[in-house]
């Protein structure tokens with residue numbers, strides 16, 4: 001989401017890096033560029049102004065620490081201010097109340113409310129071991145209720161049936177009463193979408209809010225709507241006592257402005273980012289990590305957490321044992337690793353979180369790495385178990401058989417074998433451990449050891 005912004009900001013900050021001192025003039029020049037970069041990323045004008053002014057105030061007359069050059073010092077200020085802009089700490093959901101804790105979802109049509117209900121319920125179930133019940137109070141779009149039912153089944157949470165001839169308040173109250181009886185911890189209420197700010201529907205959701213008194217009222221907003229995000233967020237914030245925001249479609253090519261503006265204009269924290277269409281594509285929002293990502297410093301913490309969530313621990317351990325006993329990293333293992341990368345959203349999404357890899361990530365996405373992964377998978381699948389264990393036995397005729405079987409060329413197979421050799425060497429060096437360890441290693445290489453530090457990076 002932040003690719004362009006990252007690129008523009010890095011460019012503008014580069015000019016100040018070479019300077020011996022931070023002066024009024026070079027600060028002014030750099031800030032002009034920063035301002036342009038933010039506006040281009042669709043950050044609201046008022047927010048840009050406040051932000052630039054805050055950075056300027058902090059930068060002017062600052063004592064440059066001996067260990068940092070002026071550019072780094074300036075970067076540190078920009079990072080701290082970005083964090084400030086997006087809210088200090090990650091504010092998770094407040095579910096501490098007599099169960100069930102009621103969560104109300106609000107937002108425009110198509111913002112991703114229903115999908116977010118499913119993602120959130122899965123998140124609460126898997127990460128916080130909560131018993132979740134979901135219900136749809138969208139009586140206008142009959143397919144909406146069915147959509148929620150399908151998603152609830154997919155993520156394995158309880159669905160409370162409703163129908164379009166009921167009243168939204170009755171539906172929500174019945175669901176809450178049912179949840180109490182069933183000892184559910186959380187009830188998530190999905191609501192009807194609005195095409196735009198529509199008085200009748202706004203009144204309806206206000207009434208619903210009053211009747212069920214949710215502990216969390218989450219506003220779901222699509223990052224792709226750019227500058228409009230601010231007006232929409234403001235309108236919802238005035239109508240409802242929002243407690244937080246879910247910013248969806250952060251995986252798309254949105255320019256990132258919404259992420260930077262909504263907190264400032266509503267005063268409400270972004271609590272989650274939607275990063276894909278699948279039900280597991282939800283990330284808790286950490287302003288400090290996002291600030292690092294925007295500044296091209298990567299987000300290793302999120303990557304490591306994600307790896308720990310998705311990587312099959314048993315398999316990783318088996319691999320570690322195998323490699324540490326001096327047995328090779330074979331093609332079967334390579335296939336497992338590729339699979340795990342795919343599960344983590346593919347190489348592009350992983351690279352995006354690595355420091356300085358933003359551009360490479362874009363290239364990887366453009367080159368459609370998933371196609372290459374599929375091709376590698378097809379090649380390995382066309383080998384016999386013996387060949388996978390010991391690729392050195394691959395003679396010319398075996399290679400021909402494999403490429404015929406997988407619909408690939410000899411060059412593709414040779415490339416795969418070369419990549420496998422390289423990975424195998426790397427694994428030996430790390431004595432197994434696969435991706436989690438590889439990323440830990442990367443974290444350790446960061447200036448200041450970001451991987452080992454609590455989120456916060458440079459502060």
Ligand SMILES: Nc1nc2c(ncn2[C@@H]2O[C@H](COP(=O)(O)OP(=O)(O)OP(=O)(O)O)[C@@H](O)[C@H]2O)c(=O)[nH]1
Pocket residue numbers: 107108109110111112113114115116138141144191192193194248249250251252273274275276277281
């Ligand atoms: N890429 C991407 N797509 C998303 C994300 N969240 C939702 N979507 C997609 O956005 C579309 C709309 O999502 P819904 O959940 O149906 O939206 P809604 O707000 O419930 O819409 P209404 O029920 O009509 O109000 C669907 O195609 C989703 O798959 C996300 O984080 N990333």
